[in-house]
Amino acid sequence: MIKVKLENRDDNGCALSIDGDLTIYNATELRDALVNYIDNYNEVDLDLAKTKEIDSAGFQLLVQTKKELEEKGGRFTLVQPSLVVKEIIERYGMNEYFV
Amino acid sequence: MSDDPKDMFFEECGELLQSFESALLALEENPNSADDINELFRAAHTIKGTSGIFDYEPIVEFAHYVESLLDQVRSGDKAITNEMAACLLQCRDYIAVLVEYAVKDEEPPPRTVALGESLVRQLNEFMGAVYSKISVSKAAFKDRGNNEVESIYWLISLHFKNDLFRQGMDPLSFLRYLPKLGEIIKIKTHLNRIPSLKLMDPEDCYVDLEILFDSESKKAEIEKVFEFVSDECDINILPPKSTVDQYLMLITKLGKKENKIGEILVECGALSQVELVHALEQQKIDNRKIGDILIEKKAVHTEVVERAADIQGVGRTAAQANRVLRVDAEKLDKLINLVGELVIAGAGTNLLAKRINDESLLESVSIMERLVEEIRDDALTLRMVQIGETFNKYHRVVRDSSNELGKNIKLEITGAETELDKTVVEKVSDPLMHLIRNAMDHGIESDAERLNLGKPEFGTIKLNAYHNSGSIVVEVIDDGRGLSKEKITEKAKERGLLNSNNLMNDNDLYRLIFEPGFSTADKVTNLSGRGVGMDVVKKNIESLRGSIDIETEKGVGTKISISLPLTLAIIDGFLIGVGDSSYVVPLDVVVECIEVDEEDVEINQNLNYINLRDEVLPFIRLSEMFGVVNEQVEQENIVVVQYGAEKAGIVVDELLGEFQTVIKPLGPYFKNHEAISGATILGNGDVAVILDIPGLVKKAAMDLNVKAAALH
Numbered sequence: 001m002i003k004v005k006l007e008n009r010d011d012n013g014c015a016l017s018i019d020g021d022l023t024i025y026n027a028t029e030l031r032d033a034l035v036n037y038i039d040n041y042n043e044v045d046l047d048l049a050k051t052k053e054i055d056s057a058g059f060q061l062l063v064q065t066k067k068e069l070e071e072k073g074g075r076f077t078l079v080q081p082s083l084v085v086k087e088i089i090e091r092y093g094m095n096e097y098f099v
Numbered sequence: 100m101s102d103d104p105k106d107m108f109f110e111e112c113g114e115l116l117q118s119f120e121s122a123l124l125a126l127e128e129n130p131n132s133a134d135d136i137n138e139l140f141r142a143a144h145t146i147k148g149t150s151g152i153f154d155y156e157p158i159v160e161f162a163h164y165v166e167s168l169l170d171q172v173r174s175g176d177k178a179i180t181n182e183m184a185a186c187l188l189q190c191r192d193y194i195a196v197l198v199e200y201a202v203k204d205e206e207p208p209p210r211t212v213a214l215g216e217s218l219v220r221q222l223n224e225f226m227g228a229v230y231s232k233i234s235v236s237k238a239a240f241k242d243r244g245n246n247e248v249e250s251i252y253w254l255i256s257l258h259f260k261n262d263l264f265r266q267g268m269d270p271l272s273f274l275r276y277l278p279k280l281g282e283i284i285k286i287k288t289h290l291n292r293i294p295s296l297k298l299m300d301p302e303d304c305y306v307d308l309e310i311l312f313d314s315e316s317k318k319a320e321i322e323k324v325f326e327f328v329s330d331e332c333d334i335n336i337l338p339p340k341s342t343v344d345q346y347l348m349l350i351t352k353l354g355k356k357e358n359k360i361g362e363i364l365v366e367c368g369a370l371s372q373v374e375l376v377h378a379l380e381q382q383k384i385d386n387r388k389i390g391d392i393l394i395e396k397k398a399v400h401t402e403v404v405e406r407a408a409d410i411q412g413v414g415r416t417a418a419q420a421n422r423v424l425r426v427d428a429e430k431l432d433k434l435i436n437l438v439g440e441l442v443i444a445g446a447g448t449n450l451l452a453k454r455i456n457d458e459s460l461l462e463s464v465s466i467m468e469r470l471v472e473e474i475r476d477d478a479l480t481l482r483m484v485q486i487g488e489t490f491n492k493y494h495r496v497v498r499d500s501s502n503e504l505g506k507n508i509k510l511e512i513t514g515a516e517t518e519l520d521k522t523v524v525e526k527v528s529d530p531l532m533h534l535i536r537n538a539m540d541h542g543i544e545s546d547a548e549r550l551n552l553g554k555p556e557f558g559t560i561k562l563n564a565y566h567n568s569g570s571i572v573v574e575v576i577d578d579g580r581g582l583s584k585e586k587i588t589e590k591a592k593e594r595g596l597l598n599s600n601n602l603m604n605d606n607d608l609y610r611l612i613f614e615p616g617f618s619t620a621d622k623v624t625n626l627s628g629r630g631v632g633m634d635v636v637k638k639n640i641e642s643l644r645g646s647i648d649i650e651t652e653k654g655v656g657t658k659i660s661i662s663l664p665l666t667l668a669i670i671d672g673f674l675i676g677v678g679d680s681s682y683v684v685p686l687d688v689v690v691e692c693i694e695v696d697e698e699d700v701e702i703n704q705n706l707n708y709i710n711l712r713d714e715v716l717p718f719i720r721l722s723e724m725f726g727v728v729n730e731q732v733e734q735e736n737i738v739v740v741q742y743g744a745e746k747a748g749i750v751v752d753e754l755l756g757e758f759q760t761v762i763k764p765l766g767p768y769f770k771n772h773e774a775i776s777g778a779t780i781l782g783n784g785d786v787a788v789i790l791d792i793p794g795l796v797k798k799a800a801m802d803l804n805v806k807a808a809a810l811h
Contacts, residue, residue: 027301091274093286
């Protein structure tokens with residue numbers, strides 16, 4: 001189970017937090033949630049402070065989300081990524097991408 | 100069989116350079132001959148390959164330029180011009196020099212390197228390419244350009260299939276594991292395959308990775324990391340450049356293979372079994388060369404594949420050539436010496452058997468003797484080589500010298516397939532060279548002179564070889580001005596070889612040019628004219644038990660014939676006896692044997708000649724010649740021998756019949772004796788002298804002339 005919580009929002013952007021693992025088991029749910037938000041907002045902050053687990057399935061969703069938001073002139077920021085998130089970004093060599 | 104790779108390399112390059120040269124010279128005659136162009140290219144290519152195999156990089160580098168130009172020629176982009184041919188000849192010489200340095204394990208001196216650079220510049224000009232400085236030093240080859248990957252690291256490319264996550268696997272685990280084998284220098288993650296968040300299947304894996312990896316591990320070890328994912332992933336592991344060199348070395352060490360390229364690559368570690376299987380599957384689909392597929396997949400570096408292909412090529416040629424064995428000449432000599440001893444020992448056994456007179460023993464000895472004879476003949480043919488190879492060398496000599504002399508001279512070769520003993524071939528090569536140079540320099544007139552005389556503008560030098568009664572005759576024929584009798588006479592008088600009333604016949608007069616320091620040339624050139632050489636030529640030929648003759652006609656040309664024995668080791672001899680001594684005459688010069696019967700044969704005891712079927716046959720008494728004390732025998736015999744056109748008789752006491760003669764050289768003490776050419780050992784251990792027939796025939800004729808002249 002994964003919960004994507006809308007913490008804050010204005011006309012253009014929103015702040016989300018995630019409770020649960022960003023893994024293949026939740027991938028479809030996560031995707032659906034993200035699709036929903038990027039359809040409605042241009043700027044998305046995603047709080048990953050509490051993320052305890054993330055795998056490549058979760059990771060590729062984050063990458064694609066950022067890509068699609070930026071393609072429409074928006075922005076996608078990871079807020080307070082937890083250690084596991086930092087690790088996967090590091091491992092995939094995408095530090096610069098998520099700065 | 101020579102096992103030293105250096106010797107092999109040297110020999111192989113020598114042969115290749117020879118065929119390179121021959122093809123090139125043939126092309127000068129006929130610039131469009133596709134066969135010769137292909138031969139030229141093949142030679143250059145193989146020189147490059149062979150040098151690569153033996154790791155002589157400067158040659159590889161240089162040959163590459165030559166090969167590139169020839170490739171353009173072969174594909175018809177460029178035509179061979181005279182300038183190009185001249186340049187290629189220089190390239191050939193330069194490679195020969197490099198080969199020598201390579202074999203000596205020395206770096207070429209700067210002067211040589213500079214020559215190489217200037218040749219490369221010329222080659223590039225022909226190719227229309229930009230001159231790029233090459234260095235001939237070995238170090239320069241290490242960073243030879245390979246455009247695909249300049250990396251000093253491993254390049255691991257991973258293309259994961261969609262189902263990866265569903266199989267419970269994650270690329271992340273590899274990324275976590277890899278650092279145990281080395282250091283990830285750089286990683287590039289591609290997620291381009293995701294269509295869009297909406298359309299993607301979040302459970303599909305869209306990850307592709309490119310990893311630059313620094314590791315001391317072997318390819319197989321790195322591949323093992325991905326082993327259990329291999330079904331769900333295309334893996335390509337391209338080794339760093341440094342290991343490329345290792346692979347090249349390994350391939351070389353593996354040596355000549357008939358294996359498939361894939362197998363060679365797997366064996367040296369450049370390619371893993373898995374990669375090979377994948378590539379082979381690919382090959383089934385598009386039916387391309389396995390090497391091309393592997394290069395395209397970035398599994399193996401181009402040069403590694405090329406090297407493997409070279410090795411494979413060499414292996415294949417070796418397989419084809421394994422019907423021909425290279426044998427160390429020394430081993431052959433040893434064998435022939437042993438056969439010689441066997442022949443002598445056999446003769447001894449034969450003698451004993453005759454003494455014992457046991458029928459079965461005699462029979463078995465005669466069987467053995469026949470076998471020994473066969474072995475002898477076969478052993479001798481092992482050393483026989485065609486003279487053509489030596490002849491072909493002179494194409495170049497004639498070409499270069501005629502340029503130098505500013506004359507148009509062509510060389511015609513006939514009888515190239517004539518075989519003779521390898522030692523003889525080697526020793527006759529320098530004298531021939533000298534004769535050819537002489538003919539070009541002194542024989543052939545200048546172009547203008549020739550035109551004035553109404554001769555064809557092109558001077559011709561003919562080299563001809565043929566077998567003639569047990570010897571081989573090599574002729575050097577030119578269509579030049581011929582020897583000048585007047586000049587020789589004048590010179591001979593000047594040198595005191597001839598006084599004014601002493602008349603020599605023409606033949607002897609011409610032979611004076613073989614006297615040391617005798618030159619009739621008006622001017623001394625680089626090539627000849629110093630009067631040094633013809634005497635050396637004569638000496639060399641005579642040391643081979645050969646002889647040399649001159650025929651010349653003023654204004655028409657000169658023919659110098661060298662006659663050489665086919666072999667220097669064992670001959671069929673004819674054994675004759677005088678008193679207690681035995682002598683051997685080479686069987687092939689014996690024409691007939693006649694019994695001296697004063698009733699039948701008109702014999703002139705004073706002048707030493709007989710009337711043989713209305714022909715004057717001078718003869719020599721061996722007993723007189725060697726001072727042998729012999730009792731008067733009832734029936735003397737005359738052995739009629741022929742040398743060239745002249746015949747002579749040898750008066751002997753006894754005819755002992757055919758004898759296999761192992762020629763043993765005599766010491767320098769006997770060197771100048773005109774009638775002795777060697778010695779042999781008889782079955783009973785006695786020594787028999789081998790008669791020098793050319794010397795004897797000459798002496799017989801001369802004695803007769805002298806005596807006849809004294810009578811008048």
